[in-house]
Structure formats: structure tokens, C-alpha cells
Amino acid sequence: MGVFMADERERKEQKKEKAEKVDKRKEETKEFAKPERRMQNVVRLGETNLDGSQKVAHALLGITGLSYSMARAISDISDLGHKKVLELSEHELHKLEDIIANPHKYNIPSWLYNRRNDPEKGITTHLTTSQLELTKKNDIDRMKKIKCYKGIRHILGQPVRGQRTRSSFRSGGTVGVQRSKAKPASSGSKDRKR
Numbered sequence: 001m002g003v004f005m006a007d008e009r010e011r012k013e014q015k016k017e018k019a020e021k022v023d024k025r026k027e028e029t030k031e032f033a034k035p036e037r038r039m040q041n042v043v044r045l046g047e048t049n050l051d052g053s054q055k056v057a058h059a060l061l062g063i064t065g066l067s068y069s070m071a072r073a074i075s076d077i078s079d080l081g082h083k084k085v086l087e088l089s090e091h092e093l094h095k096l097e098d099i100i101a102n103p104h105k106y107n108i109p110s111w112l113y114n115r116r117n118d119p120e121k122g123i124t125t126h127l128t129t130s131q132l133e134l135t136k137k138n139d140i141d142r143m144k145k146i147k148c149y150k151g152i153r154h155i156l157g158q159p160v161r162g163q164r165t166r167s168s169f170r171s172g173g174t175v176g177v178q179r180s181k182a183k184p185a186s187s188g189s190k191d192r193k194r
Contacts, residue, residue, distance in 0.1 A: 053085075056083055057081040060100075066128060067114070073112060100126075112126070113125060114126055114127060140154055
């Protein structure tokens with residue numbers, strides 16, 4: 001009985017040690033995973049989360065609809081291109097949002113805009129994020145509705161801009177040439193020729 005009790009005590013001690021190690025590991029992972037710190041490096045601007053450690057001129061490229069030229073123009077006009085996004089005050093963030101939303105107010109040239117001569121309104125605007133996605137979807141739907149060539153290509157799921165389709169865009173069912181199996185010559189036809 002004495003040996004059995006000693007083994008049981010050792011097992012209990014080993015379980016306690018394992019539990020303590022697990023608790024220590026949990027505490028260590030809590031120290032490393034500080035979510036508050038990661039959230040401080042993210043700045044919300046123009047419906048997009050931007051990396052706060054980047055400079056403004058480079059971080060603006062993360063916003064859908066802003067090209068390199070447009071982002072550079074916005075950072076030059078706002079005089080904030082040299083600052084990091086985390087260093088910006090609320091007033092400076094609002095100024096950046098206003099420049100992105102209304103570039104015509106800040107004399108940004110219209111050739112940088114991504115929506116020139118809108119077919120519905122006839123004006124030149126600059127669209128970003130959800131506005132851009134929604135407008136693109138509406139344009140494609142309009143082409144499908146009027147059944148122009150591009151609309152038909154969209155409906156069929158084929159390339160729209162004149163690419164060749166012999167070797168590219170091969171998806172779906174059977175594609176290419178399928179050769180039929182060679183039929184063996186019948187012996188009866190040879191007898192007829194003689």
C-alpha cells in the first residue's frame with residue numbers, strides 16, 4: 001500500500017506542475033498579444049483601415065480608388081505627406097477626408113480623377129471605396145441591359161476587351177478539340193473490293 005500511495009502523490013504533483021506550466025504559458029501569451037496596441041496602429045480613413053506606421057503619402061494607396069498620382073497630389077496639397085498616419089490630429093484627418101471626397105475644391109487637376117464624363121450626369125468626379133464598386137456594378141448592369149457587345153460578353157462570362165480565347169479563359173466544361181476514336185476496319189469491306 002505504501003508504494004501505491006507514493007506513486008499517487010507523485011502523479012498529483014506532476015499534474016499540479018503541468019497545470020502551473022499551462023497557466024504560465026497563458027499569462028505569457030496574454031502579454032504578447034496585446035490587442036489594444038495593435039488597434040492603435042490602425043487609423044480609419046475613407047472607409048478603409050490604414051497602417052498608422054506608414055507615411056501619409058504611402059498609406060493613402062491603401063484606399064480603393066486612389067492611384068499613386070492621386071495619393072501624391074493629396075499629400076502634397078495637404079502638406080502632410082512627410083508625417084506618419086498615427087501622428088495626425090483629428091482636424092488633419094478630417095482635412096484629408098475632405099480632400100479625398102472633394103478634390104475639385106482643392107484644385108486637383110481633373111485628369112487625375114477616375115470617373116471622367118459620367119454617362120448619366122456628364123460631369124467629372126473622383127470615386128473611392130464603396131462608391132467606386134457600386135458605380136462599376138451599375139455600369140456593367142447597364143451594359144447587360146442594353147445588350148451592347150461588352151454587355152453580351154459579360155453575360156456569357158467571356159473576356160470583354162478583345163482577348164483571344166483559344167488558349168486563355170479556359171474554364172468550365174469540355175474545352176478544345178476532342179478526337180473520336182479510330183474505328184477498326186471491318187473485314188467485310190475488303191471482300192467486296194475484290
